[in-house]
Amino acid sequence: GESVGLHLPTLSVQEGDNSIINCAYSNSASDYFIWYKQESGKGPQFIIDIRSNMDKRQGQRVTVLLNKTVKHLSLQIAATQPGDSAVYFCAEKGSGNTPLVFGKGTRLSVIA
Amino acid sequence: DAGVIQSPRHEVTEMGQEVTLRCKPISGHNSLFWYRQTMMRGLELLIYFNNNVPIDDSGMPEDRFSAKMPNASFSTLKIQPSEPRDSAVYFCASSSVTDTQYFGPGTRLTVL
Numbered sequence: 055g056e057s058v059g060l061h062l063p064t065l066s067v068q069e070g071d072n073s074i075i076n077c078a079y080s081n082s083a084s085d086y087f088i089w090y091k092q093e094s095g096k097g098p099q100f101i102i103d104i105r106s107n108m109d110k111r112q113g114q115r116v117t118v119l120l121n122k123t124v125k126h127l128s129l130q131i132a133a134t135q136p137g138d139s140a141v142y143f144c145a146e147k148g149s150g151n152t153p154l155v156f157g158k159g160t161r162l163s164v165i166a
Numbered sequence: 167d168a169g170v171i172q173s174p175r176h177e178v179t180e181m182g183q184e185v186t187l188r189c190k191p192i193s194g195h196n197s198l199f200w201y202r203q204t205m206m207r208g209l210e211l212l213i214y215f216n217n218n219v220p221i222d223d224s225g226m227p228e229d230r231f232s233a234k235m236p237n238a239s240f241s242t243l244k245i246q247p248s249e250p251r252d253s254a255v256y257f258c259a260s261s262s263v264t265d266t267q268y269f270g271p272g273t274r275l276t277v278l
Contacts, residue, residue, distance in 0.1 A: 086265050097170075097257050097269035098209075143209070147265055151216055153199065154267055156209050 077144035084146035170270035191260030
């Protein structure tokens with residue numbers, strides 16, 4: 055197997071604590087942003103999205119914050135649970151018929 | 167609701183053999199995406215279709231790879247001949263006009 059791969063940033067949090075996963079995006083013209091969660095052996099799963107006319111959006115236990123000035127996106131997970139352990143990807147998209155552009159991902163490890 | 171369906175879930179083949187991966191998008195979605203994920207390179211977009219028409223295949227690594235979408239409910243990704251470096255997890259995703267992509271469970275391909 056491969057012994058060298060992408061070095062994913064890793065965030066370790068205690069169960070019950072809040073998690074904040076950050077993402078810097080590249081295209082100032084991007085107007086749609088999305089967070090995915092990928093558990094081992096599964097496909098990326100949609101968590102939450104936000105459009106550029108908003109700076110905050112909340113879901114169940116998750117909040118996405120968008121700072122267009124510094125091209126920064128964050129995902130906040132409240133009361134982190136062991137089931138939240140996964141790799142989290144941010145993605146951005148420009149207007150029109152353009153595909154999502156994915157970040158490299160952050161591994162979240164929840165310590166019980 | 168049925169999500170994106172991919173088959174097979176696992177494929178083991180020998181170098182030089184033809185491999186065909188299959189995808190059924192979510193009904194009503196008009197865009198379909200093929201991705202490849204490896205430890206070394208992360209998640210890569212190979213090709214995407216809009217209304218069954220290939221829009222951008224610049225991510226297809228070489229001529230050994232081809233993709234078709236004969237109708238709105240079916241797409242194939244073919245590798246001929248396959249090589250060990252093609253070993254990866256291949257994901258299909260689909261989206262509607264809302265831009266949110268929904269991923270299938272993936273096909274884990276191993277080329278010996």
